[in-house]
Amino acid sequence: MTQLRAHAPGRVNLIGDHTDYVGGLALPVAIDLGTTITGSASTGVIELQSEQLGSRMHLDVPVNQQIGTIEPSWSRYIAAVAREMDCREGFTGTISSTLPLGAGLSSSASLELATALALGFDGSTLELARLGQRCELAAVGVPCGLLDQLSSAFGREGHALLIDFATTSIEPIELPGDIEIVIIHSGVERTLAGSAYGERRTACERATALLGPLADCDPNALDRIEDPVIRRRARHVITECQRVRDAVAALRSNTIETFGRLMVESHASLRDDFEVSTPVVDALVEQLIAIDGVHGARVTGAGFGGCVVALTRPGAIHDPTSFTGRGWKVRASGPASVELITD
Numbered sequence: 001m002t003q004l005r006a007h008a009p010g011r012v013n014l015i016g017d018h019t020d021y022v023g024g025l026a027l028p029v030a031i032d033l034g035t036t037i038t039g040s041a042s043t044g045v046i047e048l049q050s051e052q053l054g055s056r057m058h059l060d061v062p063v064n065q066q067i068g069t070i071e072p073s074w075s076r077y078i079a080a081v082a083r084e085m086d087c088r089e090g091f092t093g094t095i096s097s098t099l100p101l102g103a104g105l106s107s108s109a110s111l112e113l114a115t116a117l118a119l120g121f122d123g124s125t126l127e128l129a130r131l132g133q134r135c136e137l138a139a140v141g142v143p144c145g146l147l148d149q150l151s152s153a154f155g156r157e158g159h160a161l162l163i164d165f166a167t168t169s170i171e172p173i174e175l176p177g178d179i180e181i182v183i184i185h186s187g188v189e190r191t192l193a194g195s196a197y198g199e200r201r202t203a204c205e206r207a208t209a210l211l212g213p214l215a216d217c218d219p220n221a222l223d224r225i226e227d228p229v230i231r232r233r234a235r236h237v238i239t240e241c242q243r244v245r246d247a248v249a250a251l252r253s254n255t256i257e258t259f260g261r262l263m264v265e266s267h268a269s270l271r272d273d274f275e276v277s278t279p280v281v282d283a284l285v286e287q288l289i290a291i292d293g294v295h296g297a298r299v300t301g302a303g304f305g306g307c308v309v310a311l312t313r314p315g316a317i318h319d320p321t322s323f324t325g326r327g328w329k330v331r332a333s334g335p336a337s338v339e340l341i342t343d
C-alpha cells in the first residue's frame with residue numbers, strides 16, 4: 001500500500017525574539033527535531049494517533065464543527081488545517097515527534113505544516129507558512145507572528161534564516177562548521193504565555209503608533225514615549241533588530257565571539273526590557289555562559305520558561321541532558337517536506 005510521510009522541523013531562534021509580529025528581524029534555524037506524520041489517504045474522515053500524547057483523534061471531513069470545542073484539544077490544530085484546506089479526502093495515520101511539546105521549539109507549527117503536507121497541500125512554501133499561522137489562531141487563539149512557520153517551511157541544512165518580517169523575505173546565512181547549537185530545557189513549563197503574549201503585542205502596537213515601524217527606528221526616538229513600560233518594550237524590539245543585523249555581520253565575518261555576546265545582550269533585553277524571562281531561565285543562561293567554550297546563550301522563543309539556546313565550540317557541552325534532564329544538540333536542517341513510501 002502506498003503511504004505518505006510528511007515531516008516538518010521545529011525551530012530554534014538564535015536571535016531576534018518578539019520581533020516577528022512587529023515587522024522586525026529574526027535569525028532562526030530549522031532543526032533536526034520535528035514532527036512526522038505517516039499514513040494514507042482515506043475517505044471522509046481524518047484519524048490520527050499521537051504517539052507522544054498517547055491519544056487518538058477522529059474527525060469527519062469536511063469540517064463543520066467549531067474548532068474550539070473539538071477534543072482531544074491537540075486535534076484542533078488538525079481540524080484547523082483540514083478546514084483551511086477545505087479537505088474532503090481524509091487521512092489515516094500516526095503522528096510521531098522528536099520535539100518536546102510546549103517548550104518553545106515550535107512543535108505546534110511543525111504539527112500544522114506536517115498535517116497540511118499529509119493532507120495534500122500543494123501551494124507555495126510561503127502559502128504553507130501562512131496557512132500554519134492562520135491555523136494557530138483558529139486552533140488556540142494565539143495571534144502569532146510568522147517566525148515558527150517560516151522557519152519550518154524554509155529550513156536549509158547548515159544555514160540559519162535571516163527573516164525580515166516587514167517584507168517576508170528570507171535569506172539563508174551559512175553557519176560556521178566549528179560550532180554546536182545546544183538547547184537546554186529550563187524545566188520551567190511555560191505559563192501565562194497566552195495572555196502575556198497578547199499584552200506584549202499590544203504594547204508594541206502602541207509604540208509603533210507613536211514612532212512608526214520599530215525595526216528601522218532610531219533608539220533616540222524612544223524618549224518620545226512617555227509610558228515607561230511601553231518604552232522598555234519598544235527598546236527591546238529596536239535594539240533586538242539591530243542585534244540581528246550585527247549577528248548576521250558576525251557570521252559573515254566569522255567572529256563568533258561577537259555573535260555570542262549579542263546573544264547574551266539579547267537575553268538581557270528580553271529579561272529586563274521585555275520581561276519574558278524567569279529567574280530559573282536567567283540562572284541557566286548564567287550557568288551556561290560561564291562554561292569554557294560557550295560563546296553565548298539566551299532564552300529562545302516566546303519565553304516565560306521553555307528552552308535556552310547556546311552556541312558553543314564543538315564539545316564544550318558534552319552532555320546537554322546533564323543540566324535539567326532535558327537537552328539536545330541540534331543541527332540546522334532542511335524544510336518541511338512530504339514523500340511517498342511504499343512497503
Ligand code: ADP
Binds near residue numbers: 035053077103109
Ligand atoms: P510549542 O509550539 O513551543 O511546542 P505550543 O504550546 O505552541 O508549544 O504547542 C504545543 C501543542 O501543540 C501541544 O500542547 C499539542 O496540542 C500540539 N502538539 C504538538 N506536537 C504534537 C504531537 N506530536 N501530537 C499531538 N499534539 C501535538
Ligand code: MG
Binds near residue numbers: 107109
Ligand atoms: Mg507553538
